[in-house]
Amino acid sequence: MLITLSHINKIYTTGAVEIHALDDLNIEIEQGEFVAIIGQSGSGKTTLLDIVGCLSHPTNGDYWLNEAHINKLPDSELTTIRNQQIGFIFQTFHLLPRKSALENVQLPLMYARATRTHQQDRAREVLTMVGLQDRCTHHSNQLSGGQQQRVAIARALANKPALLLADEPTGNLDSQSGNEILSIFEELHRQGQTIVMITHDPLIAQRANRRITLLDGRMIADESTESRTQPVLQEL
Amino acid sequence: MLGAIFRDALKNLSGNLLRSGLTMLGVIIGVASVIAMMAIVEGGQVWLVSSIERLGTNLLFVWKKRLTMEEKRMFAGRNLKLRYDDALAIRERFPDLKVAPIIEIDAQVKAGERNYSGRITGTSPEFSDIRNFHPALGRFFQTTDIHTWNRSVVLGKTIAEVLYGSQSAIGQQLKIGEHRFTVIGVMEPKGEIYGQDRDEMVFIPITTALRFFKGNDKIRSMIIHVPNRNQMEEVTHKLHQFLIQRHDGVDDIRVRNQGDFLGAVDQTIWTFRIVLGGIAIVALLVGGIGIMNIMLVTVTERTREIGLRKAVGAKRKDILQQFLIESTTISVIGGCFGVILGIFAAYGFGNFVAQSMPGGGDWGAVIKPTAIVIAFVFAVAVGIGFGLFPAMKASKLDPAEALRYQ
Numbered sequence: 001m002l003i004t005l006s007h008i009n010k011i012y013t014t015g016a017v018e019i020h021a022l023d024d025l026n027i028e029i030e031q032g033e034f035v036a037i038i039g040q041s042g043s044g045k046t047t048l049l050d051i052v053g054c055l056s057h058p059t060n061g062d063y064w065l066n067e068a069h070i071n072k073l074p075d076s077e078l079t080t081i082r083n084q085q086i087g088f089i090f091q092t093f094h095l096l097p098r099k100s101a102l103e104n105v106q107l108p109l110m111y112a113r114a115t116r117t118h119q120q121d122r123a124r125e126v127l128t129m130v131g132l133q134d135r136c137t138h139h140s141n142q143l144s145g146g147q148q149q150r151v152a153i154a155r156a157l158a159n160k161p162a163l164l165l166a167d168e169p170t171g172n173l174d175s176q177s178g179n180e181i182l183s184i185f186e187e188l189h190r191q192g193q194t195i196v197m198i199t200h201d202p203l204i205a206q207r208a209n210r211r212i213t214l215l216d217g218r219m220i221a222d223e224s225t226e227s228r229t230q231p232v233l234q235e236l
Numbered sequence: 237m238l239g240a241i242f243r244d245a246l247k248n249l250s251g252n253l254l255r256s257g258l259t260m261l262g263v264i265i266g267v268a269s270v271i272a273m274m275a276i277v278e279g280g281q282v283w284l285v286s287s288i289e290r291l292g293t294n295l296l297f298v299w300k301k302r303l304t305m306e307e308k309r310m311f312a313g314r315n316l317k318l319r320y321d322d323a324l325a326i327r328e329r330f331p332d333l334k335v336a337p338i339i340e341i342d343a344q345v346k347a348g349e350r351n352y353s354g355r356i357t358g359t360s361p362e363f364s365d366i367r368n369f370h371p372a373l374g375r376f377f378q379t380t381d382i383h384t385w386n387r388s389v390v391l392g393k394t395i396a397e398v399l400y401g402s403q404s405a406i407g408q409q410l411k412i413g414e415h416r417f418t419v420i421g422v423m424e425p426k427g428e429i430y431g432q433d434r435d436e437m438v439f440i441p442i443t444t445a446l447r448f449f450k451g452n453d454k455i456r457s458m459i460i461h462v463p464n465r466n467q468m469e470e471v472t473h474k475l476h477q478f479l480i481q482r483h484d485g486v487d488d489i490r491v492r493n494q495g496d497f498l499g500a501v502d503q504t505i506w507t508f509r510i511v512l513g514g515i516a517i518v519a520l521l522v523g524g525i526g527i528m529n530i531m532l533v534t535v536t537e538r539t540r541e542i543g544l545r546k547a548v549g550a551k552r553k554d555i556l557q558q559f560l561i562e563s564t565t566i567s568v569i570g571g572c573f574g575v576i577l578g579i580f581a582a583y584g585f586g587n588f589v590a591q592s593m594p595g596g597g598d599w600g601a602v603i604k605p606t607a608i609v610i611a612f613v614f615a616v617a618v619g620i621g622f623g624l625f626p627a628m629k630a631s632k633l634d635p636a637e638a639l640r641y642q
Contacts (some may be wrong), residue, residue, distance in 0.1 A: 055547060055636040076551060083549025094544040094639070098251055110240055111549035155548065 001064070002162060002194055003029040003052065008061035010047050010217075021047040022058070023217040029196065029210075031162075034189040036208035037198045044217040045198045046167070052196060053086055053165050054078040066162050083111050087156025091168035093148045095140040101127060101151045102136040108158045126154040130184060146177030153184060164188065166197040170204060182207045238561075245562040248534075249569075259530045260570035262523025263618065267574025267611045268581055269519045273512040274607035275582030276589075281505040283599045288497050294465050295366065296472055297492045298479070299457040307488075314484040320446060320453040322482060323360075326460070329478060333471070334461040336363040337442055341449045345438060347399040347410040354395075356412060356438045358445025366461045369434065374406045374421030381441045385448075390421040394435040412440070415448050468493045517614065523570070524618035531563050531626035542630050543638025552631040559627035560620060567619025571612045578611065579603060 010022040021044045029035055039045040050056040051063060054070055055078075063070040066085055070078070082088075087108075095104050105123035114122070127133055130150040140148055149169060156164055166185070170178030185195055186207065197208060205211045206225075213221035249256040300318045303311070323337035339358040344351055363369070364376040377388055389412065396405040396419075408419045417440065426434040446453055462471045476491040483489070535542070542555055550558075586601030593599060 050636045053547070055639070056634070079546065079549055079551050082547060088547050090639070094540065094547075096541060096544070098247055107545070108548040110237060111545075111551070111554060113237065116240075159549075 001028050002031045002033075002066055003027065003196075004062075004064040005052070006062045006064075008048075008051060008058045008063065010044070010051065010056075011059045021217050022051070025061070025217070025219060027212065027219065027222075029194065031194055032189075032192050033210055034185065034195045034208045035197070035210045035212060036205035037196065037212050037214060038200065038202060038205045039214035040200060042216075043214040045200075045214050047217075048214065049165060049167050049196075049198050052163075053088060054082050083108055084159055085162045087153075087159070087161040087164045089149070089152050089156050089164065089166040089169045091171040093140070093145075093152045093172070095148055095151055095155075097140060100137050100139055101132060101143065101154075104140065104151055105155045105158055108155060112159055122158055123154070126157045127151070129157065130154045144177070145173050146180055149173060149177070149181050150184065153181070157188075162194060164193055164195045166195065168199055169197060170199075170201075178204070238557075241558050241561050242565070244558065245565045248562060249565060255530065256566065259526050259566055260573065262526035263520070263567050263570030263615050264523075264574040264577055266516065266520030266523040266618070267571050267615045268578035270513065270516040270611035270614065271575060271578025271603065271607050272581040272585060272601075273516045274509070274610075275578075275601035275603045276585055277505060277508045277512055278602035278604055278607070279582075279586055279589075279600050280508065281501065282602050284501045284505075285498060286598075288494055288501065293494070294462045294468065295494055296460040296462060296468070296475065297457065297490075298460065298475070299490055301488050301490050303488060311484075311486050311488070314486055316483055316486060316488050317454045318457070318489060320442065320455050322479060323455065323458055325482060326458075326475065326478065330471070330475070332463050334362040334366050336360050336366050336459045337455045338363070338457050338459065339442060339445050339450065339455045341445060343413045343449065345395070345399070345410055345412050347408065350399050352395055352398055352438075354436065354438070356440060356445070356449075358440050358442040358449075360442050362461070363439070363459070366459050369426055370424055371421035372424040373404070374419070376421055377439070377441050382443050385444045386441055387415060387417045387444055387448075388420040388441065389417040390423060390439040391419060392423050392433075392435045392437040393425045394433065395438055396422040412438075413449065462493075468495060516611075520611075520614055520618055523615075524567075524622035527563050527566055527619060528622040528626060530566075531559060531623055532629070534562070535559065535626050535630040538630075539633060539638045539641040542633050543635050543641065546633070546635035547639060555631040555633075556627045559630050560623050563623025563627070564616060564619040567615045567623075570619075571615035574615065575608055575612060578608075 005025055005027040008022055008025040009020070012019040012021055025048070037045050037048060051058050052065075054065070057071055061071070065081065068081060070081070073081070096107070102120065102123050105127055106119040109119040109122055124133065124136060127136055130153050132147060132150055132154065135143060135147060135151075140151070143151065164185075169181055169185075173181065182204065185197065189195055189209070195208075197204075199205055210224045211221070212219055298318070303316075320337055323335050326333065326335050336359050341356045341358065342354070343356050344353045345356075360382060361376060361378050364371070370376070371390060372393070374390070376390055377386065380386070381388055389410065391399070391405055399405065399410065400408060405419045405422050410417055410419060423435070423437070428434070442455070460475070462468055472491050472493050476489070479489050479491070480487050545555060582601035582603055586599065590599045
């Protein structure tokens with residue numbers, strides 16, 4: 001099992017008001033799954049992403065990622081886990097301005113203390129994977145939204161993470177660019193990459209092979225589309 | 237990795253040149269003022285020390301102490317004044333020493349139609365050697381002039397020109413007050429020292445001065461040359477004791493050597509160093525506060541960037557390093573410009589003093605490498621010190637919150 005969430009609770013306290021963002025959540029995700037987490041705003045999906053992404057700790061409950069007991073680890077080790085095991089893709093891309101596509105993709109490699117040559121080689125490799133081999137030296141403001149998101153995907157893949165974590169990856173894109181991004185996800189999924197994608201759009205969630213629906217911090221549905229995973233199995 | 241962070245810092249700073257420039261300005265002014273002020277103080281010290289040494293070497297100065305009314309009453313009737321006899325007694329008791337007693341008289345000098353009102357110095361032949369101040373034409377007076385109350389006069393260069401123009405002054409007759417004198421020499425040009433223009437001095441034999449202008453034997457001071465530098469302290473002490481004994485046991489005189497003056501200069505210079513250096517360092521600190529202010533703004537502006545960096549694996553140490561390097565880069569670049577500006581300011585001010593201060597002709601700023609090093613190191617320390625708080629703030633940001641900061 002790649003991800004095990006067991007009795008996860010997250011309670012925010014703002015002044016005298018307690019908000020139960022996640023309420024006794026139990027989820028298991030296997031290696032190679034493409035999971036969509038669906039829910040309206042306020043359903044707790046962003047909170048769940050923060051916990052799965054090791055950006056914050058649950059109030060209580062246990063979280064294992066790739067056999068590491070995440071909620072027992074100090075912040076400094078979470079940083080290493082984020083760097084090595086998780087690739088983030090955000091709605092607003094979060095590329096650094098005044099930096100080329102190549103430099104943006106090098107960032108996680110730099111924090112992994114890779115050599116400069118390896119940083120550049122690997123960054124070119126992943127940019128080629130997302131079809132941007134001729135855009136390496138372009139700065140983010142010279143790229144279209146779809147291209148920026150593909151740079152972000154390349155950055156997420158740089159350290160060969162166990163888990164790709166996408167937060168509304170098509171939210172800021174037109175439907176055609178969004179479609180391209182989802183195609184890349186499908187391709188990565190075919191290659192065995194585990195992907196967890198958060199979205200509020202059921203149509204986009206259809207592209208995943210498993211859909212978990214959240215409402216008010218609880219899981220209310222967990223459906224699989226076997227037909228979509230079938231070709232993968234056949235290929236294997 | 238450090239290289240990459242440093243390139244990032246340069247890129248960020250050049251991305252907002254106006255802001256970076258204004259932030260640096262504080263450091264530039266701070267560093268420049270440390271260097272300029274140090275250079276001016278050091279220049280002042282060199283100037284003061286050299287002007288003391290130009291008085292001549294191995295010198296002792298003797299003059300009368302000012303007594304309070306009470307002391308005057310207490311010592312009434314004792315032999316208190318500094319007298320020509322004292323000078324003669326010193327010569328007899330310490331034959332190795334050259335002694336020049338000095339008195340000063342205000343009088344008018346007349347040569348035909350031209351005249352000059354000013355100070356006349358009465359002294360002995362030793363004065364010329366002791367002060368290393370010699371006649372360019374004719375001669376200085378000699379022991380025989382002293383013994384015979386000779387009415388001979390030696391003129392400073394400027395006075396000779398005022399009275400006789402391009403004519404030769406030697407052998408000319410002139411009147412000092414009501415008395416007729418013969419010009420026997422004209423001094424070499426020597427320039428100003430302590431606001432006294434030595435080219436405007438007029439010398440007559442001390443005995444002549446006492447006899448014709450004073451009517452008593454009180455002298456103003458003595459300059460004494462000690463042949464051996466190592467004996468300065470010992471001779472100063474012995475001479476003082478000798479004079480106290482001659483003055484019926486009353487210590488009414490001061491005996492000082494050049495070392496005493498140099499010591500006083502040193503003390504004054506240190507005071508200036510501390511005061512001016514303090515002001516300059518305050519300027520640097522203000523520059524540092526400017527850096528902190530801008531770095532805090534930068535951290536806020538780049539909260540999302542910090543969140544992203546943390547999400548992809550930047551440790552707290554990495555973020556801290558990044559912002560510290562940025563603030564240090566500001567202070568290092570500012571420091572470099574400050575050094576250049578400081579050197580220009582120091583020389584500019586040195587020239588200004590040389591031209592505007594009386595007798596400051598050979599005054600110049602002295603830039604010591606240590607001053608540059610101190611200013612630069614301090615600037616970098618300010619960059620690190622004041623960059624630390626914003627950098628800590630950045631490194632402690634919560635990644636989940638920082639990523640979604642609006």
